[in-house]
Amino acid sequence: MLAFNFFGATEGGLFDINATLPLMAIQVVALTYILNSLFFKPVGNVVEKREKFVSNNIIEAKNKLSEVKKLEAELLTQLQSARTEAQRIVSEAEDESDKLYKEALELANNEANASKEKARLEIESQTSAARDELSKQADDLSELIVNRLILEK
Amino acid sequence: MLTNFAALEVGQHLYWQIGNIRLHGQVFLTSWILLGALLVFISLGTKKMENDPKGLQNLLEFLWDYIRDLARTQIGEKVYRDWMPFIGTLFLFVFVSNWGGALIPWRLIKLPSGELGAPTADINTTIALALLVSLSYFYAGLSNKGWRYFEYYVHPTPIMLPFKILEDFTKPLSLSFRLFGNILADELVVGVLVFLVPLILPIPVMFLGLFTSAIQALIFATLAAYYIGEAVEEHH
Numbered sequence: 001m002l003a004f005n006f007f008g009a010t011e012g013g014l015f016d017i018n019a020t021l022p023l024m025a026i027q028v029v030a031l032t033y034i035l036n037s038l039f040f041k042p043v044g045n046v047v048e049k050r051e052k053f054v055s056n057n058i059i060e061a062k063n064k065l066s067e068v069k070k071l072e073a074e075l076l077t078q079l080q081s082a083r084t085e086a087q088r089i090v091s092e093a094e095d096e097s098d099k100l101y102k103e104a105l106e107l108a109n110n111e112a113n114a115s116k117e118k119a120r121l122e123i124e125s126q127t128s129a130a131r132d133e134l135s136k137q138a139d140d141l142s143e144l145i146v147n148r149l150i151l152e153k
Numbered sequence: 154m155l156t157n158f159a160a161l162e163v164g165q166h167l168y169w170q171i172g173n174i175r176l177h178g179q180v181f182l183t184s185w186i187l188l189g190a191l192l193v194f195i196s197l198g199t200k201k202m203e204n205d206p207k208g209l210q211n212l213l214e215f216l217w218d219y220i221r222d223l224a225r226t227q228i229g230e231k232v233y234r235d236w237m238p239f240i241g242t243l244f245l246f247v248f249v250s251n252w253g254g255a256l257i258p259w260r261l262i263k264l265p266s267g268e269l270g271a272p273t274a275d276i277n278t279t280i281a282l283a284l285l286v287s288l289s290y291f292y293a294g295l296s297n298k299g300w301r302y303f304e305y306y307v308h309p310t311p312i313m314l315p316f317k318i319l320e321d322f323t324k325p326l327s328l329s330f331r332l333f334g335n336i337l338a339d340e341l342v343v344g345v346l347v348f349l350v351p352l353i354l355p356i357p358v359m360f361l362g363l364f365t366s367a368i369q370a371l372i373f374a375t376l377a378a379y380y381i382g383e384a385v386e387e388h389h
Contacts (some may be wrong), residue, residue, distance in 0.1 A: 013164040014337070019174035020277035024184070026286055028246060031188060035245065036238035039195045043217040044237075046210075048204045053204075 163195065163341065165267040173260055175371040177275055179264060184272040189316050191245060197334060220244060220374075227378035232297060232385050236378065243282060244374035251336055255343075271366075274336040276329070283329035286377040287321070294384030324380060328373065335369045366367030 167178035171223055192294040220241040223357035224233040228240075254271020262269055272278045280379040294302035308319040 015276055016164070016166060016177070016181035016281065017277055018176065020177040020180055021274065021281045021284075023176065024180070024272075024278050027181075027184065028242065028282060028285060032239050032242040034192065035195070035242050038192065039199060039213065039243055040217065040220075040238045042199050042202055043213055044165075044209075046204065046206075047214055047217060050204055057361075129166060 155343045167215075167264050167267040174230050175217055177277060179267045179269050180272045180275045181279060183259065183319050184250065184278070187272070188246070190253075191249050208282065216245075217241075223371075223374060223377050227375060228382040228385065236289070236293065236381050240374050240378045240381075243286070243377050247282070247332065247373050248367065250278070250361065251370055253338065254340065255362045255366050267304070267342035270340055272338050273332055273369075274340050278334040279329040280325070282332070282373070283325035286328060286380060288327045289377070289378040290384040293381045297385045298387070302384065304388060305384065305386075328376060332369055332373055335365055339365055 167182075169176040169178040169181075170310075180368040192208075195213065202210060221233075221237060223239045224237040225243070227233075228236055250273040251272050254274060259269035272280075291302075294305065306314050343355055343362055345359055346358055
């Protein structure tokens with residue numbers, strides 16, 4: 001085998017290359033296979049299984065989150081429509097009560113007007129009747145006065 | 154002084170003779186101890202895997218994630234899975250070797266020749282790793298793109314051809330010598346300082362050594378991943 005002399009040694013030296021080289025190479029190759037089956041494969045399986053588990057969970061969580069957001073939006077629109085519906089109902093009821101109030105007010109006004117008119121007419125008729133009576137009595141009285149004056153003469 | 158310096162035993166090895174071949178025993182001894190510890194650690198951490206990680210499993214998952222990020226950013230989304238174990242093994246091997254060499258007081262164990270230390274401070278180990286990286290990126294390129302892999306050599310212009318061919322030699326060379334040089338230099342600096350001033354002074358250098366060790370592991374793994382990524386990249 002190749003051998004350099006170094007530091008004056010008759011045998012060996014720093015660059016003494018011998019069968020250690022191929023045997024060490026074989027040892028490292030064997031170590032590669034041993035470590036592969038003892039370390040890299042089992043640890044890799046566990047780590048990659050966990051990574052897959054985690055990424056699956058993340059994907060699942062993202063899906064759930066988007067679903068939740070969708071539902072939230074749906075609920076929001078429902079809430080919105082319910083709110084407008086309620087508003088509509090409230091304003092309708094307000095209109096209705098307003099209308100009813102106005103109707104009742106008009107009815108009462110009409111009734112009051114009618115009874116007022118009636119009372120006025122009655123007063124008028126009684127007034128005219130009283131005036132007639134008065135003028136008749138005045139006539140009678142004047143006739144009486146005239147007759148007495150005539151008789152005394 | 155110089156004779157004492159030699160007490161660091163640079164370039165001395167514990168030779169194992171098996172038939173006709175000779176091995177650096179100390180490299181294998183430390184690598185077996187450290188890799189054994191690594192495997193025990195990993196077995197304990199992966200014994201009871203749960204979906205809700207606790208204790209060691211947490212640490213191992215962090216490590217796995219770190220290596221995956223490294224492989225993914227350098228190699229690309231398409232084929233990083235095939236190469237992640239290789240990149241991770243390189244990272245773990247270099248890291249455990251470097252830190253094991255720096256943290257464990259190997260000097261307390263006397264060997265008949267040479268001394269125990271980081272396996273990555275031996276040129277054989279680093280060249281072995283670098284050659285594996287070279288083979289890997291050739292294999293990655295050829296298996297992913299077939300003969301079109303060689304378009305890379307004339308991309309963007311054919312003028313690049315000699316440089317790209319030269320790169321195939323400089324890549325393993327720089328990979329192996331960078332790691333070897335850094336770790337050996339760290340061991341030497343700490344050794345010399347411990348020898349000269351045994352108290353306190355070597356501590357910051359030791360911390361620097363730990364830092365360098367970690368950085369070198371990251372650099373080696375990142376470059377290996379980058380070379381593989383370069384080989385499988387599609388040019389348009």
